[in-house]
Amino acid sequence: MLDTPSRRAFWPFRPQPVSDESFSSWFCRTAWQNGLNPADLYRIGLPGARMHRIDLDRFACDELIETLAHYTDMDADDLRHRTFDAWNGRLIEDGATVEKLLWLPPAGTDRTCKSFGQQVCPDCLREQATPYLKRHWRLAFVTGCTRHHKLLIDRCPECSAPIQPLFTSMHVDSVATCWKCGFDLRKTPQTPVTHYSDLAIQKDLLETAEDGWTYMGEYGAVYSLSYFRILWIVYRLLATGQFAMPLREWTSEYLKETVPPTNIPRIKEIELLNPRCRQTLLRYAHYIMQNWPHNFIAACRVVEISARNLIKGYGQEPFALWDPVRRHLNTPPAEIEAEVINAAKRQLKSQNITPTYRELTNLIGVKFQAKSHMAEPGRECAPYGTHRYWKLDGVSAEIRAAAKTAARREGENVGPWVDKVLRSALRQK
Template structure:
């Protein structure tokens, strides 16, 4: 007799016993020994491998198939490490005391049990995220609708010493005998978002990956670890107080959320929690970012106690809720700044927020990367190509050579203002053939650029004969001033819309 799809080990053992006309405890004593008190513990979590091997021998089911009915088989997909003793992440505890269960740790869907040709309990119904049935659009239940007792299917055949089960699983309450399939469902309104989210969670667990956070195949473990971190952040006391400001979500059921883990929360609270998660993750990360801004949620509260937060969650809270907020990317920043300028408005983070309702946590780059260096010089090349006046072109070429030489040779504004061709030869002993297909990156290339400029461009700016400085002013006919170097650098940065780059020249040579 084979386990059914997603069947729980305890459910399969009960069906196995009843199919052979035995009570559960009788069969277990016969097969596993009279001292094998498997119902005095959470058998779905703690079943020893030797017990599974015996069950495999008498049932014909493979040990691999039986192992899949246990909760530890979720290791590596739902949680990183199974915890056989104590509380395991994502698994709702059943509170075993002798053979009784003090906590409602097993859930069920009346419609699923009613439709099953042979009813059985699902492994998914032991998981903390299982609060609704996505198939039937109804609430899951975790206690008897008649007497409110926690489910204990293994005790359902203990009511009579003389009556023995004949087939299948007895889906009746062990205490009052109520048939769970006859549960009259109260009408509930399930939000479509919640149903879709439940389907996503179950799909991620079943296939081992999920399309999430711009990743087409994110491993389910990374996905669930991030959700757990998100839950810890949303259920912290400080965050719950701030969530009261939200106009989109209700936190009524989260007011007394247990601090020892959401697995200990009652079913209505967990259902409310995952309904909230469905809303804040529907358009990840936008929906969550909107909630952060609306309620002014803080990084210190959202990060929880764990030091291991998956990148897809950590990136968002560090970016949007941290005191040291930065923009999402250079591409987005430049795109928005260009759009602001297109409206003939001087760019600022405040203006970006006014026009686009998008917070740019503007933090100028304090040191310039080689990529940004190339970007600025290429931008000046584009300016040169668009300029028809020969003298204006010469000024732009001067600026390009000056900024490149300053960057490569680490020259200050004053150094550039005083730079002579002899000084260049002192600083750099060798040279190369001038190459303008690639930007100068070495001292020898920088020297080659200066020598080319000295021979071909400098005279177009008409400096006085006595002037020895390499870089000269077209108006004064003398060496360029130190302050002019800084002003021309700021002009180049602003003209080419590199707003995130520090407009102070000193950042250029760091």
């Protein structure tokens, strides 16, 4: 039961939220200033309840917010606006669900696994008189700091624990300190953002999430919910699955990328991709989304993505996606007779060319996935992810193993990690 206004007692320490501060950040600061752990404050705000490891930016209930607002003399609506509630209807379809949210992975843990949904800019933390977390650092399409032109970090560089101040005790009492090993996150060496266009893309996406709508080529103004859903589908195609590599190759050719598409791990749990990987994939996805739907349809045709791969049931996906897919990607591939393929094989063999699928499609001019078994296998490639991780004469096994561990902790494949380390060493020459 709350006090009546006449005898309303405030808590002794009531830090003011900063303009763009997230709810969990302010919640932690309020707890620590009053000599409590965040879990203690939660129990006070909701008597009898235990916080466990819930993501407060997502799951702070009205009762908790009302109680906190009452005892800290804050406006409950202002506090609510610092949670994911602010993106309801624009980025989140149904905030009440327990389903995974697109673009907003959990901070700290996802069931029993690590989850890196909280990001920070160490330079920003260093500048703030009292370090706090910005609300938009939770969004997965936010990967860099527009103020410092550097990549955000999403894990402790020392122990690779996710950043989650709700786990930090009152004895540490700073969002700038790793809850697990005590490392000062402000000392993290940050990677500069090399493509300035990435920050412009990020700014556009943030504006879309705030405005609630955007333009999509031929489809004109669309709701941001639809836009972010389509962006997620494109991003996912680039990140994982059978089309990821060909789609990355197709896009990187247009973008004149200098890094190979294998530079990004192709993992199933794409929520675990670190800011560098997400930034690159978003650059690719943004290119595919431009001139909608023409770039997208062109890419799908080249890498043979069909309507069946994209649409589960017409009407379930946003109109701006299923309409062009239905119109342009729904035609079944032309049926090629076996005799045509056999004739092409004979012709290639007579020229001493192995009749691989690629050679045959080049000759016939049409793809024939259903009869691809008739082609001879091409160059033997190790399955994705099973290559020997790296080889450099003169590097000891011990260092190779240490590099592999270090790369894994940063959420990288060893190739891009070694590339980054060598670039940094060469810069200092």
